[in-house]
Amino acid sequence: MILVGPMGVGKSTVGELLAARLGAAFRDTDKDIVDTSGKPISEIFIDEGEPHFRALEREAVRRALAEHPGVLALGGGAILAEETRELLRCLPVVFLEMGLTEAVKRVGLDAPRPLLAVNPRQQWRKLMDERRPLYAGVARAVVSTEHRTPDEVVDEILEVLELKQS
Numbered sequence: 346m347i348l349v350g351p352m353g354v355g356k357s358t359v360g361e362l363l364a365a366r367l368g369a370a371f372r373d374t375d376k377d378i379v380d381t382s383g384k385p386i387s388e389i390f391i392d393e394g395e396p397h398f399r400a401l402e403r404e405a406v407r408r409a410l411a412e413h414p415g416v417l418a419l420g421g422g423a424i425l426a427e428e429t430r431e432l433l434r435c436l437p438v439v440f441l442e443m444g445l446t447e448a449v450k451r452v453g454l455d456a457p458r459p460l461l462a463v464n465p466r467q468q469w470r471k472l473m474d475e476r477r478p479l480y481a482g483v484a485r486a487v488v489s490t491e492h493r494t495p496d497e498v499v500d501e502i503l504e505v506l507e508l509k510q511s
């Protein structure tokens with residue numbers, strides 16, 4: 346199962362729980378990139394630029410999809426690559442979403458976010474206007490993470506993918 350969605354929506358939190366519930370392993374392409382390149386994503390953006398990061402990301406996603414049968418979280422911008430969207434066709438992809446107010450609450454507290462460094466609200470709106478159709482286009486299901494605990498989000502995912510044991 347593959348989780349997509351914007352920064353801070355809960356892919357890691359929900360992904361870990363979902364994997365535990367399914368008795369599967371969790372993997373995260375952002376973490377794969379950090380492990381492979383030996384530096385944080387914010388430094389890759391600064392030192393090598395976003396196009397280089399996107400190339401590393403395409404490769405990390407391709408590899409993870411080929412190697413990993415469990416729950417996989419993709420970086421927030423991974424769906425920008427047409428090659429990646431094509432690989433996701435016919436896979437059980439879930440788009441986790443939240444609104445602007447919740448997004449501002451959740452990001453900003455966390456690790457540095459190169460894409461939201463200046464004017465996070467406006468940047469968020471712009472990113473989501475561009476990306477919402479791409480997330481929705483690859484997703485088999487859309488699940489809101491607002492007003493739900495991470496455990497409830499997992500319940501909803503299992504429900505909509507009809508994987509829930511009754």
Ligand SMILES: Nc1ncnc2c1ncn2[C@@H]1O[C@H](COP(=O)(O)OP(=O)(O)OP(=O)(O)O)[C@@H](O)[C@H]1O
Pocket residue numbers: 350351352353354355356357358359375421451455490491492493494495498
């Ligand atoms: N359902 C939820 N309700 C409220 N807060 C949540 C929920 N899910 C996650 N959070 C909180 O939101 C923040 C971001 O969550 P998380 O790191 O899982 O998101 P992410 O999508 O993996 O983000 P990243 O872009 O950093 O990979 C964390 O502080 C987490 O505790």
Ligand SMILES: O=C(O)C1=C[C@@H](O)[C@@H](O)[C@H](O)C1
Pocket residue numbers: 351352375386419420421422423458459460
């Ligand atoms: O939304 C994005 O473009 C990004 C999201 C993060 O997961 C990281 O992959 C990186 O910070 C870029």
Ligand SMILES: [Mg+2]
Pocket residue numbers: 356357358373418
């Ligand atoms: Mg994460």
